[in-house]
Amino acid sequence: MSKLEELFVKNEFKIDENQLDNFEKYRDLLVETNKVLNLTSITEEVEVNYKHFLDSILPLKYVDIRENSSLIDIGTGAGLPGLPIKFVRKDLNIVLMDSLNKRIKFLNKVIGELKLEKIEAIHGRAEEMGRNAKYREKYDYAISRAVSRLNTLVEYCLPFVKVGGYFISMKGPSGHEEYAEAKKAIETLGGKLEKIIDYNLDYEDSERTLIIIKKIKNTNKKYPRAGGKPKSKPL
Numbered sequence: 001m002s003k004l005e006e007l008f009v010k011n012e013f014k015i016d017e018n019q020l021d022n023f024e025k026y027r028d029l030l031v032e033t034n035k036v037l038n039l040t041s042i043t044e045e046v047e048v049n050y051k052h053f054l055d056s057i058l059p060l061k062y063v064d065i066r067e068n069s070s071l072i073d074i075g076t077g078a079g080l081p082g083l084p085i086k087f088v089r090k091d092l093n094i095v096l097m098d099s100l101n102k103r104i105k106f107l108n109k110v111i112g113e114l115k116l117e118k119i120e121a122i123h124g125r126a127e128e129m130g131r132n133a134k135y136r137e138k139y140d141y142a143i144s145r146a147v148s149r150l151n152t153l154v155e156y157c158l159p160f161v162k163v164g165g166y167f168i169s170m171k172g173p174s175g176h177e178e179y180a181e182a183k184k185a186i187e188t189l190g191g192k193l194e195k196i197i198d199y200n201l202d203y204e205d206s207e208r209t210l211i212i213i214k215k216i217k218n219t220n221k222k223y224p225r226a227g228g229k230p231k232s233k234p235l
């Protein structure tokens with residue numbers, strides 16, 4: 001059994017040969033491409049396995065993501081958490097979005113080489129794409145890791161979510177404090193806290209917090225605001 005397979009088994013993920021192969025090939029492409037393009041500071045095998053792969057799929061243990069539903073990963077960077085989620089949940093229709101086109105080119109290479117289906121990588125800024133009717137309120141789930149503080153992030157992400165869908169924010173130990181700071185913004189954007197889930201990534205004793213926000217009303221057309229406002233003047 002490979003180290004990665006052991007890790008998944010230990011964490012109660014059932015992974016077949018093809019899925020394992022996808023993870024291994026993705027790690028090779030990530031490490032190789034990282035030599036010429038800044039994708040991640042984490043390249044050591046065990047660290048990639050825990051901090052990128054396991055960390056990306058752990059939310060699947062805590063949130064029941066409906067079969068064949070759609071999910072958008074905002075600020076996906078090197079494809080995290082969206083690609084590992086795709087490897088584990090082939091049924092999901094996934095969009096990976098990032099504002100850096102070089103990263104999107106890398107993601108398209110991974111999608112092509114691994115022959116992944118029902119997944120696409122799109123170049124754009126969340127606060128602009130969220131105003132575009134093609135993407136606005138079209139997804140059952142939005143997810144995001146390590147992009148910005150929650151009060152900014154909800155303005156980036158909630159506009160993409162359909163009424164009745166969810167935004168899953170992957171946070172570390174600051175999660176509760178960030179929620180308190182973002183409470184008003186969540187309400188303004190048509191969201192409502194569903195729950196906050198705390199758990200540990202079994203590596204360097206890292207605390208994790210998932211903030212699950214349900215979309216209960218359409219987001220007012222005023223949002224997301226242009227001109228960098230979600231970041232410079234969070235709601």
Ligand SMILES: C[S@@+](CC[C@H](N)C(=O)[O-])C[C@H]1O[C@@H](n2cnc3c(N)ncnc32)[C@H](O)[C@@H]1O
Pocket residue numbers: 074075076077078079080081097098099100103124125126127144145146147156
């Ligand atoms: C620190 S990286 C995290 C990447 C990945 N989510 C992860 O967990 O490894 C933040 C990423 O968000 C992207 N990003 C930042 N602001 C954005 C925005 N407004 N719209 C889309 N992408 C954005 C950046 O280009 C970068 O790739």
